[in-house]
Amino acid sequence: MHFQQTQQAFIAHIKDPEQPLPAGIEERRMAVYRELFFSNVQSFVSTALPVLQSLYDETAWQQLIRKFFRAYPCSSPYFLHIARHFVDFLQQDYQLQPHDPVFMRELAHYEWAELYLATTLQTGEETAVRAEQIGTSTLQLSQLSMLLAYPYAVHQISTDYQPAQAGEMQYYLLYRNTADDVKFVLVNQQTAALLQILQQAPGSTLAQLVQQMQILMPTFNTAQLQQGASSILQDFARKGVVVSFQAEQNSLP
Incomplete structure (x- = not known):
């Protein structure tokens, strides 16, 4: 004792x-x-x-x-x-x-997220999906990506730029590319919603994603949503952020 x-x-x-x-x-x-x-x-x-x-x-x-x-x-x-x-x-x-700084919590989280993606170990191989396969494949977000949102432009903060109050929500997609560099893309609210749906429902098809988007955005018709979602997902597929769904990686132990 x-x-x-x-x-x-x-x-x-x-x-x-x-x-x-x-x-x-x-x-x-x-x-x-x-x-x-x-x-x-x-x-x-x-x-x-x-x-x-x-x-x-x-x-x-x-x-x-x-x-x-x-x-x-x-x-x-x-x-x-x-x-x-x-x-x-x-x-x-x-x-x-x-x-x-009023934004210290958001900035700290953003910097940690960059570090996390730079150092995290990927569990298993991910299968790339070609842009032309987006309409027929089951999809998921890469393990090496994160969808974030802050009421500050945290990527611009420095000793020379320090916002005094919260502003419009900023949506970020962080990802680690094939060269192991962490990159970010600023996305709009609609793109963030699409990616969040995919994040929450890995294995979704383009048609299923559009169906969910239709609920969130009833003022857009199906054809408009289909075209927009397809273009966005193709772009992220080229970046390696959207990949082919791997059932074994998403199954519970």
Whole structure:
């Protein structure tokens, strides 16, 4: 029990230096551990979210990371997982301060999504679908793609462009191409709706997608929706974002 108490005291002090030192451990040694752990976490988050980090001075950024380090129970030591934990912390537990950008949560999520797609391992091979097969194939979105929406143009944010308030919703399709580069496409609301339907119902045909789109957009006739959806899906098929449906990849274990 003594060891467990010492271990808990060690962890508590590492996360929050205002907590008492563990019994029997000198300050000089604890200072080394404090600096090592905190510096690693700060480096991981800064590397994952370089744009967000660039919007803070060094002191303010360290204070933000310290709040995360002290309060959030990370369950994984991996670089990518720590970045995701930080994004979750901002979305679930952190109260924006007057000096924080109003878009910090959205920007952090967008930067994490780019990192996730750049580093995620694909499970199984995906079968490409040719543009001319769109009308006759069962389809799905590539594993290496994400459909996102934010009320800020997060791809434009920098030290020189920082919107002061939310605006029109921006729809993004992020994907990793055959050269393993992460790209994004800004899409309109109708295209985002089409892709979301496909995301939620992998294995759909063009006709089935159009049928669902007709419910959402009753002012368009079937021929108009068919033509528009076909053109969009053909374009994304060329990019490798829309692929042939793989039943084994979408089955429950």
